Amino acid sequence: MxxxxxxxxxxxxxxxxxxxxxxxxxxxxxxxxxxxxxxxxxxxxxxxxxxxxxxxxxxxxxxxxxxxxxxxxxxxxxxxxVLQPSEFYKAEIGQWTRRDVLVNFGRPVETSYFPLMKREVWTYRYLEANVWYMMYSFYFDDAGILRLTQKTPDPLHDPDRHRFGL
Structure with missing residues (x-):
């Protein structure tokens, strides 16, 4: 499919x-x-x-x-x-919940939990400016409220990934 x-x-x-x-x-x-x-x-x-x-x-x-x-x-x-910066930037810190992120962007490609931060993280792959392969992450507190967003390069497309055995 x-x-x-x-x-x-x-x-x-x-x-x-x-x-x-x-x-x-x-x-x-x-x-x-x-x-x-x-x-x-x-x-x-x-x-x-x-x-x-x-x-x-x-x-x-x-x-x-x-x-x-x-x-x-x-x-x-x-x-x-919807997986593009203009859509991601609509997310409101302190206002949006997991449900808002789910409805706006669908299921994340990856989820994780950082116990020291007490944050659940949902991450999405996207292509920025039709050039850069990126990851956009949403960090939620234990109540499910959005507290932070972050974008990083997508390690899947890192040209040095295979050279370092990753």
Missing amino acids: RMRLYATLAAAMLLAGCVPPWEHFQPGEDQSALVARFGPPREIYDLPGGGKRLMWPTQPMGEITMAADVDPTGKVQSLRQ
Whole structure:
């Protein structure tokens, strides 16, 4: 299923002259048109007002998650790639919770817990400026409130990784 999504996204970008598939979206399309185009969403979240957020992630190895906001009648209101700085920077320290991060970005590629900091960390792969492979991390306190964010280079794409036996 994941390979089918990768192939569909790659083919769509090649056929469209490298224009991302979410840019061919027309507001008001029925969600069934997106499902026909990209397959069933891998994640679905409830939104305030009765709508849904449908997500097509390419994690754990990919850097794209397409998210479609659908109103209660099934009409798509927006379609965008959410794993990017302009979306990450909307997260509000001290206000957002784990649920907010989950609904906005989908499931993280990696989770960990730092006992000395008393912080749970959720991390996402993304491509910054279509050049740099990066990781964006959200740090939550024990109550699940966002306390810190951080971006770092993605070690998966570090050219020195193999030279040092990592």
